[in-house]
Amino acid sequence: FSGSTVDGTLVTSIDINTIANKVYKYNFPKTANCSRNIESLSIEEISKLDIDCILMSPPCQPFTRIGLKKDSSDNRCVSFLHLLTVIPSLKNLKYILLENVKGFETSQSRYELLSCLEKARFNYQEFILSPCQFGIPNSRHRYYLMAKKKDLGFIFDNNGLLTAFPDRVLKVIPKKLYKLLPVEKRTFNLSHTVACYKxxxxxxxxxxxxxxxxxxxxxxxxxxxxxxxxxxxxxxxxxxxxxxxxxxxxxxxxxxxxxxxxxxxxxxxxxxxxxxxxxxxxxxxxxxxxxxxxxxxxxxxxxxxxxxxxxxxxLGNSINIHVVSQLIYLLNYEDNVSQITCF
The missing domain is CATH 3.90.120.10 (DNA Methylase, subunit A, domain 2)
Structure with a gap:
């Protein structure tokens, strides 16, 4: 994270994919990296991390259009469902950002997530967004959810599932975040007809x-x-x-x-x-x-x-870095994230 956008400390990263962990360690040798099933982590272990933000991208296979769509009954949902039982017990947790494949928004797992957030007293906002809305020449629609403790200021009004940022939200995103794009001239516009770079x-x-x-x-x-x-x-x-x-x-x-x-x-x-x-x-x-x-x-x-x-x-299982950076910025808007853990 750039100091001009969001300051944070990455406490730990967790994945069971050995190749993904190898690439992560190669690029971030100083960040703790844990190769474990999340369901094996107890409430006590996660609490000891003293985290206030969770960034997560649960396995998408239970929800993909080409999969069996077993949803919550899929064994690959176990880690996500376990985390939902942990979240209400994390006293310092203030922020959550979740990414998944388009289709998650109609799943039973999504309803269990929203129930967990209500129980833990979080405001939240859901999106279906694609990089092409950000001037990036790639169609990659993904489900995103931003959640923030109810005692903190939240820039969104929980308007259901959004497919673009409201105009008042666009006004607070600094254009300098576009330094992440590989071209010098960038268009700052999130309308559905935005001109992408070549x-x-x-x-x-x-x-x-x-x-x-x-x-x-x-x-x-x-x-x-x-x-x-x-x-x-x-x-x-x-x-x-x-x-x-x-x-x-x-x-x-x-x-x-x-x-x-x-x-x-x-x-x-x-x-x-x-x-x-x-x-x-x-x-x-x-x-x-x-x-x-x-x-x-x-x-x-x-x-x-x-x-x-x-x-x-x-790469096929990855995220668009720029889209997520915008969401992190908005999640942190008017607040200061002190510690971040990435699942």
């Missing part, structure tokens, strides 16, 4: 040919590809299956600026279609490029031993 601003130079899409994939699945160019002002949501599956896992890019896509590739016969796609020199976005589009800072790095597959899986 994809060319996040592209690497001299990308290895290993990222070119093989002809075998172009031949079988070329019609499913979401093709972007450096002049594009958008991209699809990147998932952990990127480069493993084609449909719905993220966009690909062609270096050419003057692509004239026909209404449908079905207009070509198979041979013409393949040659057309080969000529576009289509490639996958690199892990660094996806990191940039998700607003990770330039000094963020992966350990050298990680494979691209591992990197894509982590």
């Amino acid at each position: 994809i060319k601003n996040i592209l690497e130079e001299n990308v290895d040919d290993k990222y070119l899409i093989p002809e075998k994939i172009l031949s079988k699945h070329g019609h499913l590809l979401d093709i972007r160019t450096p002049e594009s002002k958008g991209s699809c949501c990147f998932t952990k299956a990127y480069k493993h599956y084609v449909e719905g896992t993220g966009s690909v890019i062609s270096p050419y600026l003057d692509i004239k896509m026909k209404e449908s590739l079905k207009l070509y016969d198979n041979k013409e279609k393949l040659q057309y796609l080969v000529n576009l020199k289509l490639r996958y976005f690199t892990p660094r490029e996806i990191s940039r589009i998700m607003c990770f800072p330039e000094n963020f790095k992966f350990p050298n031993e990680l494979t691209d597959k591992q990197k894509y899986r982590l």
Whole structure:
């Protein structure tokens, strides 16, 4: 956190994904990192951390559109449900920020969360937001919930599920937070028609040919590809299956600026279609490029031993840093966060 936005102390980070923990330690060697199931942490252990803020992103598999949607009955919900039993007992807890996949807002787990917050005397506000609303060329709709103790000032009025910030809230967000974006000229506007910056601003130079899409994939699945160019002002949501599956896992890019896509590739016969796609020199976005589009800072790095597959899986399960930074700022508005723990 920048001192010009929110001051805080990260008390500890917790995850059971060994690769995620390795990347976290690599980038934040001085922050405590715990590799444990959260359900194994007792109320006493969590209380000893003396935290006043929890940032959490519970497993999303129980709520995803491609999953079984077992909701609270899914074993992967156990850690989240355990934490809900702990929250009312944490006397110093003042702030909560939760992120999850779109679909969580209709889940039983969400209703159990709201019941917990009412019991623990929190005000809260829910959102469905996407980076494209913040001028970032990526569609990644996510559910967010901000909660704050009722004796603290809260900038929101608990107006149900919001899909954009109210105008009066936009006025308090400093434009300087946009320093996290990888371009110099930024548009500060959260309307649904905001102009995003161009994809060319996040592209690497001299990308290895290993990222070119093989002809075998172009031949079988070329019609499913979401093709972007450096002049594009958008991209699809990147998932952990990127480069493993084609449909719905993220966009690909062609270096050419003057692509004239026909209404449908079905207009070509198979041979013409393949040659057309080969000529576009289509490639996958690199892990660094996806990191940039998700607003990770330039000094963020992966350990050298990680494979691209591992990197894509982590990024697909990650968050957009800039969107979350805005929410943290608003959560802290008119208050000073002294200690922060990240689950």
